[in-house]
Amino acid sequence: MRALFLPGNSPATIYTHAALATAVRNAGHEVFMGGIEWVLPDITAVGLPAVRISPLALEDVMAFMAGMPTDPEGAARAAGRVYAEIAVDGLKPLLETAEHWRPDVVVGNPMFYGAPLLAHHLGVPTVLQEWDRGDASIYHPGALEVLRPVLDDLGLDGLPEPDLRIDVGPPSLRPDGAPGARPMRFVPANPQRAVEPWMYGRGDRPRVAITGGSRVFQGDTLHALAEGVAALGVEVVVAAPEPVAEGLRARIPEVRAGWIPLDVLAPTCDVIVHHGGGATDMTAIASGVPQLIAIQDVSAVEMRRLAEAGAGIMLEEDRQRPEDIVDGCRALLSSPGYRERAQELAAENAAQPHPGELVGAIEELVGG
Structure with a gap:
């Protein structure tokens, strides 16, 4: 065939x-x-x-x-x-x-x-x-x-x-x-690279991944977002193209940034912040990770359905500043119900x- x-x-x-x-x-x-x-x-x-x-x-x-x-x-x-x-x-x-x-x-x-x-x-x-x-x-x-x-x-x-x-x-x-x-x-797939232990291992702090790179989070907005989330006492990982990641690492050395295979990283995360992209959403679901959808476009209906199911938070159009995203991350990290519901969805997928x-x-x- x-x-x-x-x-x-x-x-x-x-x-x-x-x-x-x-x-x-x-x-x-x-x-x-x-x-x-x-x-x-x-x-x-x-x-x-x-x-x-x-x-x-x-x-x-x-x-x-x-x-x-x-x-x-x-x-x-x-x-x-x-x-x-x-x-x-x-x-x-x-x-x-x-x-x-x-x-x-x-x-x-x-x-x-x-x-x-x-x-x-x-x-x-x-x-x-x-x-x-x-x-x-x-x-x-x-x-x-x-x-x-x-x-x-x-x-x-x-x-x-x-x-x-x-x-x-x-x-x-x-x-x-x-x-x-x-x-x-749903089985995640993406281009790979030589992985490092920190990518697939959990540290002693919760981990928040921010995806979107140059498409939605960029420049001062991305820097303010990374700094604000890091102030929650968590490890911040930014999956972004190298030109974006280089500037971020120079400004905030403690933030890990660069091209990171999301299928490897996602299972180690406690929250994934993204713009409503379908592949990121499905990878987070498959990994049982709560989502914070900070910018949404034509996927708004689907992202809202996930939020209503209790597996994440979708910010409305007038609440998408870096400080709003930080507040959303704080809520997801402090309320175990989001994680429990996300893991239920992961079990549905695995079945x-x-x-x-x-x-x-x-x-x-x-x-x-």
């Missing part, structure tokens, strides 16, 4: 599909993973062959991010249009790839529209794996503005439904009315079928 994975346009989507793609490969099947230019190093970093479907580089993505609307609805519509444009532009190179390496099944995520389009062209099954707890339907209105002519040419009223849908979210956090799906355990158990379902689609 040949399986082509088309997870999406960011490193996070690559990492969240890596476990299933690796499981399929370990079962003896051929696996390729496609992506835009920006994510090709991330695909190879998780040990998979990378297929280039678009020349879009990091600079192009950052330019798009800088021009996105600030309201969640507008941001989702704009993102949907761009995802659809990438899907349409990437269809030709994908069909050219299929001339030499024809997949028997295409695996994507619900907001990467190239997967069902390619599968329809080739007449092969489609598998959609949710990459986080987000509701991808928020992107569809913008996407359909771009996809409508393509769907009309194919004689389709809408996007083809998947033959198999896989959900990685804990069952208790699934919203009412969510599409039927096969559950799968779901691991990726290797889903390989048979994919094989049945192809064989049937």
Whole structure:
């Protein structure tokens, strides 16, 4: 069996599909993973062959991010249009790839529209794996503005439904009315580095990890946040790109900062502070760590559901100053109920079928 994975346009989507793609490969099947230019190093970093479907580089993505609307609805519509444009532009190179390496099944995520389009062209099954707890339907209105002519040419009223849908979210956090799906355990993955004992070992103080780096926490805001959290008497670890980390270490030497594999670090943490990113959220859930969501965008609904479940705190838009984040960390550290609820979610995740158990379902689609 040949399986082509088309997870999406960011490193996070690559990492969240890596476990299933690796499981399929370990079962003896051929696996390729496609992506835009920006994510090709991330695909190879998780040990998979990378297929280039678009020349879009990091600079192009950052330019798009800088021009996105600030309201969640507008941001989702704009993102949907761009995802659809990438899907349409990437269809030709994908069909050219299929001339030499024809997949028997295409695996994507619900907001990467190239997967069902390619599968329809080739007449092969489609598998959609949710990459986080987000509701991808928020992107569809913008996407359909771009996809409508393509769907009309194919004689389709809408996007083809998947033959198999896989959900990685804990069952208790699934919203009412969510599409039927096969559950799968979320297994974190990310590029690795040589680990040091402090990364996987606990010290004598609670540990708070701050992620987001140059995307959301930067400059004086990041410095004030790190200093404020450190004043709680905890160890502070900042997962950030090296240019950001270098300046932070120079100003606050006691703070550990740099590129740190989150799947290694997360189980040692007592709180993870982040911007509402799906991969960080799911890694924290899998590790049983309370979350403080300090900046949220289109993921606000999902992050609020986690907070309402008692596994974290989501700060509202007018309460996202460094001092507000410090207060949130203090509350999470001082109230054991957050940790207990986070560990219950981790147990839910661990009880779901691991990726290797889903390989048979994919094989049945192809064989049937």
